[in-house]
Amino acid sequence: GENVEQHPSTLSVQEGDSAVIKCTYSDSASNYFPWYKQELGKRPQLIIDIRSNVGEKKDQRIAVTLNKTAKHFSLHITETQPEDSAVYFCAASINRGSTLGRLYFGRGTQLTVWP
Amino acid sequence: SQTIHQWPATLVQPVGSPLSLECTVEGTSNPNLYWYRQAAGRGLQLLFYSVGIGQISSEVPQNLSASRPQDRQFILSSKKLLLSDSGFYLCAWNPKGPSGTIYEQYFGPGTRLTVT
Numbered sequence: 074g075e076n077v078e079q080h081p082s083t084l085s086v087q088e089g090d091s092a093v094i095k096c097t098y099s100d101s102a103s104n105y106f107p108w109y110k111q112e113l114g115k116r117p118q119l120i121i122d123i124r125s126n127v128g129e130k131k132d133q134r135i136a137v138t139l140n141k142t143a144k145h146f147s148l149h150i151t152e153t154q155p156e157d158s159a160v161y162f163c164a165a166s167i168n169r170g171s172t173l174g175r176l177y178f179g180r181g182t183q184l185t186v187w188p
Numbered sequence: 189s190q191t192i193h194q195w196p197a198t199l200v201q202p203v204g205s206p207l208s209l210e211c212t213v214e215g216t217s218n219p220n221l222y223w224y225r226q227a228a229g230r231g232l233q234l235l236f237y238s239v240g241i242g243q244i245s246s247e248v249p250q251n252l253s254a255s256r257p258q259d260r261q262f263i264l265s266s267k268k269l270l271l272s273d274s275g276f277y278l279c280a281w282n283p284k285g286p287s288g289t290i291y292e293q294y295f296g297p298g299t300r301l302t303v304t
Contacts, residue, residue, distance in 0.1 A: 105291040107291070107292070107293070109295075116278060116295040116296065116297055116298050117232070117278070117295050118295075119292060119293070119294065122291070122292065124291075162231070162232065166291055173220075173239075174220045174239075174282040174290075174291060174293070175220075175222075175234070175237055176234075176293055178231060178232045178234075179231070180230075180231045181230075181231050181232075
């Protein structure tokens, strides 16, 4: 099956700085890559996603890039704010047969933004 | 609009007792449904997923089981809980469109289970 690796496991930045979280995947058939944000005690929330026919997607202060050749994708958060502090999970989905829709998650990155 | 419900929100159970957690989705039909477990400070572990009524795929062979008695209902059960079953249980779903499954997956509010 698919294997998703996520780095770093923890990330601390100063308010206003940028944060970058990187993920790699193993199966070239993966074609959907979402990112989730999970605040303490809450459910994971989908914040942005990208499909394999797109190289970059941006939504205000967050952006995701995808390099299909290298099989890696990244989350970029600019002008970080204390409320960005949370655990972020990347995931990949393989569009094939009975596993359609199943997500393979990275282990998560604890982002802390210091005021 | 679509909504996902889970209950109970919190649960404290003794070791060896049975478990039943319920998840229902409103506003959609024939969704894919998932059960995840998250241990404290850890990642998301997929336990079961279902692409339709009565169709369950298991990811981890444990003392847990899942059932889908109705299209939008997904139940997680155990006959005898272990201490290691403690965690945050999350139900999730994919909507399906006319051309097949849509990839976005949404999580329910979760059930926090403590086994004592």
